[in-house]
């Protein structure tokens with residue numbers, strides 16, 4: 001096939017850090033070997049996109065942002081065997097190559113072929129599939145979903161059930177495994193436990209859902225947005241958590257991406273058996289400073305990405321669980337807007353009003 005040119009220009013380009021997204025006409029090249037071109041049906045705004053646009057993750061610009069998405073395969077490159085045009089798929093920020101040390105390990109999921117840490121903005125062969133006004137446009141985490149068509153590696157695509165409602169399941173590509181999975185799969189939250197969740201955005205809300213599903217008897221939510229947490233604290237939040245819990249929480253989750261709240265989450269855990277999970281992605285230049293002597297008392301500090309799920313293996317099952325009413329993702333979608341209202345979606349996001357939005361181009 002030839003390069004697609006837009007009938008209606010529905011591609012968002014961030015020309016530089018901090019700039020407003022421009023809606024541009026973009027050339028999307030055909031997929032090369034082991035790549036897939038996908039028509040994006042719905043996408044969401046994740047905190048990580050916001051971090052990237054603000055320049056906190058050292059991404060290359062100009063880029064097409066977005067990484068949480070569901071779509072339909074439009075064409076496949078040479079050697080692609082796991083899907084065909086017309087298949088419904090999820091676009092994955094963390095691929096699963098099934099060959100690297102992380103993929104081969106039973107517990108590993110941070111595939112060596114990922115493009116988040118660090119982020120080149122290029123496909124696996126070191127080139128881009130997007131051009132705009134004669135300029136090369138970078139990919140975002142090899143996903144780029146704020147576009148009508150995108151090209152991604154086959155290893156970063158999960159084929160899903162043909163009955164999946166495409167306006168909703170995009171959040172199963174990132175938010176649901178990241179949050180719900182952090183609680184049920186990574187932390188393995190126990191029945192009757194006390195959980196603390198820092199940050200009640202999309203990810204934090206999905207964590208709360210996972211804690212509840214795991215039978216936690218108490219879930220404490222922490223956020224600076226007063227609509228979500230109407231209480232003005234006079235002392236450090238970890239001290240308040242200690243008072244509320246007696247000796248600290250069984251599980252604490254950080255879903256913001258700030259070092260201060262990571263330390264607060266660590267300090268909120270029971271010093272002997274508490275487990276602190278870092279779900280938020282901190283700015284790439286930041287460092288975490290913990291009291292070293294406190295570590296020996298037994299607490300666990302664990303990082304988690306996409307809920308420790310092997311992405312291509314597990315996300316299709318989450319879609320089936322949703323179709324069979326075993327998990328309910330509907331409350332996580334606060335708005336559904338058409339793509340031409342992308343700017344409004346970002347306004348709502350920045351005003352703290354939206355957890356996720358989806359669009360149909």
Ligand code: APR
Nearest residue numbers: 046047048199200201202203223224225255256257280281
């Ligand atoms: N203390 C408490 N809450 C805070 C603070 C703070 N200092 N700063 C921000 N928050 C709250 C916001 O009010 C918001 O409700 O954290 C929440 C963040 O939610 P979103 O912006 O919706 O981000 P989300 O998509 O949930 O991602 C959260 O997880 O995957 C990572 O990179 C992502 O680091 C990001 C984090």
